[in-house]
Amino acid sequence: MRFSRRNFLRGFGLTILASTSPALCQTQPVLKPARLKVGDTVGLINPATFSEPKEIEDLRKTLSQFGLNVKLGKHLFDRYGYLAGRDAERAADVNAMFGDTSVNAILAVQGGWGCNRILPLLDYKLIRGNSKILMGYSDITSLLLAVYSQSGIVTFHGPLGASTWNDFSLGWVRQILFGGEAVMLRNPIEGVSRLDRKKMQPPLRVETITAGKARGKLVGGNLSVLAAMVGSNYLPSWEGVILFVEDIGEEVYRVDRLLTQLKLAGILNNISGFIFGQCTDCDPENPLESLSLSQVFLDIIKPLGVPAWYGAAIGHIADKWTVPVGVEVEIDASVGTVQFLEPAVV
Template sequence: MKMHQESGMCTHSGGQPADVRQKTVAALRPGDMIGIISPAGPLERGDLEAGMAHLRAEGFQIREGRALFARKGYLAGSDAARLEDLHAMFKDRDIKAVFCSRGGYGSLRLLEKIDWPLLAANPKICMGFSDLTALLLAIWRKARFITFHGPVVRQMGELDRQDMAETLAVLRGAPPRPIRLPREGVLRPGRAKGPLIGGNLTLLSHLAGTPYFPDLSGAVLFLEDHGEQPYRVDRMLRHLALSGALRGVSGLIGGDFIQCGTLRTIAALFLELADELDVPCTMGLPSGHGERNVLLPIGAEVELDTLAGILEIMEAPADTVKNSLGSCDEKRP
């Protein structure tokens, strides 16, 4: 299905948000300890066996959060227990990265209780997606370091092997490879530059109006979702537009919208929004609840070229030089 709208090229170069300064995070090294927590929904140990085995085979050690397999209805234990795990993993200097076990629901409940100065003083890799969008964006907004929209541990035994290898290579400090986008997904051709911001549409829309919503001025915005009817996708996009939160966005990218109606229907909603914002727009980013879930560093500077079919991350988001997680080295991306 050809989605390319025949119109003039548009080029947007976004400025950074006013509070752009963000701390570096240290890259992973062989033998590093990765903490695994469940900030959202519950799961069983068997759900993580393949993912944890993969991480161990890659040379990492694993420390489980105390509430990793806790259960309280639709949550992985109480808010207090999940929060304690989050704080403990960031406070512990032996832990070099924090990986989330799964999504579900629950991250939103933690935000107003998080010790933001603690996280800001201990920047480290934090990775997840779906419901974890709330946590990743809030960390970037409040603690000011790059977070990673990428696989949860439950996915790691099932995802595309090349994508997993690339994810771990970037977390070890390698420069990210350009992400290829399907040319048939182009809705509005053009180029855009700016910090990469986004994640799950439902969670982003629920952050609107809160202190944890990211400044999207100049941002290249990516969105994905799962199990939402087209009218709900429409409603959430409209809510973000009406709130004024999308003013100044430099580009728009659609990821996976699994069980959200037809691709044509979702693409029409994205095109309508992109026309209103007058920004380049494309679909087909392999991110979300599908067979692929590429690593996307939230806050990193990127360049989108829809006609070339490339999303290029302009910096290595994990720092191989930094050797002290307690330091507050800062840079302008």
Template sequence: MAIKPERLKKGDTVAVIAPASPPNKGNLKRGLDFLEDLGLNYKLGKSLYEVYGYLAGNDHARLEDLHEMFLDDEVKAIICAGGGYGTARIASAIDYKLMENHPKIFWGYSDITFLHTAIRQQTGLVTFHGPMLASDIGKEGAHPLSKETFRQLFQPTELQYDQDFSQIEELVKGSAEGPLVGGNLSLLSSSMGTPFEIDTKGKILLIEEINEEPRAVDQMLNQLHMAGKLQETSGIIVGDFHDCVPERELSLSLEEVIEHYVKLAGRPTLKGFKMGHCSPHIGVPFGTIAKMDTVEKRLIVESGIN
């Protein structure tokens, strides 16, 4: 059964951590200003500004930040500064019982996908796939809708995503219902064969990606297909595939690759959602019940908070 975290209120303290790569400092500063605009206080993880190659500090430091912020009762939510690479390196060392005993809002996307999957499947905690402080909100010209999506953390709100947000296209006809799961395709693929392998049975699966050629997307979708992960879903939501274009003359298009696999899976599929490495980026809870209908071209997602 899904565990929903408690909602935020003005004056609450949230934690800002970097479980993967070091964030852009200028963007992060603007992201922290945004938290203040929301009426929130914040605590910074000790390793937030550390640089260890492509990691924001070594594995122990990043893991310690995650544990400390879940354990800290003053902290009501944990917001990731950015993605990059590194969350899978700490997944097997996480104290999931600690998280289960101290449930709170956990928000991020991209490389954070591995933590979304691990936390949800180990604890039942609903987590949030949404724009991050340095990667999105702190960028110059950040879209107002990306900022507005944080409002769902203050008031239980059912998300109704239809063509008012973006042009939605039916790839496989039908309707579906189930917990919403997924995230970045590379991270979902990399979970295969691990203790944190993505469970898609009866779920609505969201996929998104960035900077991968169609042949790489093909490889990852083929892996999920051969493992039965696409066929086991109740439905598939195709988010943004940013800059996933061929770098060679002989190539299938991204559209051809995606359509091939979703039609093989035969599950209701919609594409065109502004979820992922895009602007605007609409945040959604993972683990709550979602409903999709390809005739109405609509996705409805239950609130992720109490």
């Protein structure tokens, strides 16, 4: 069975102590990568869990629809237990792709677990000097946040190479990464389900926690991975940030615990807005003995007094947004939209 990030974190106990001080400040001014264009080359890496060759062949076909070429990381198919090679090898692929002038963008193929282990091995000065699009989600959250906080480059919480690349998801990639548009992110039209590889995705509905609008830099990712980074040197400043999170396979009490950890660490008290995407397969085993997610949000997020909502098209789902980390946006929690105030690429 494929290794699962959430199973690792569950086994680990998620008992990492929260820092008693806010996250470190941004160490570099924000730098936007160049937009994609036809003929560009995308470097494929596995900084966490390994891939099967069949996944790469499918991805080649998808990227060719954009007119993009592919370059494989040297250690893309390496294996070390549940990891795609040893830490030094996976980190070397990240550094090499940033340093390779023939590569215009970098795409992680798989999530899983492992990015946290390579963060101290990355050459952030090299990365800063060779800014380019870096995209993925799930465990790739830690790589996106570390590159953003340490090198100052806008990164992208979006499809993995192994994701479902449907029309909805491809549309945001085109507009944001190719077109450089200052878009307004909206969920798919309610009532329209789109075909996933395994099942139909239900309609995504917005649930307002606190109505209102807010502006700030959009920063976030997978909730479990973010919580596991608390206390490290690889998180940005949270002052005035619009925080977005999502997760998969975490029962409600664990979501409660993770959000509480962010609160105790001082993160939630600094943000100007909050977005919870999708919590896929997070239903409690005993509903009658559990709080609902809505109740957890009312207990922890509502008292913050900042615009907040649940149900955005972010997470382990087929229809997903491409979400830039580090771009100024305005959110409207009453209707569940994210308006870019600037392009994410140049």
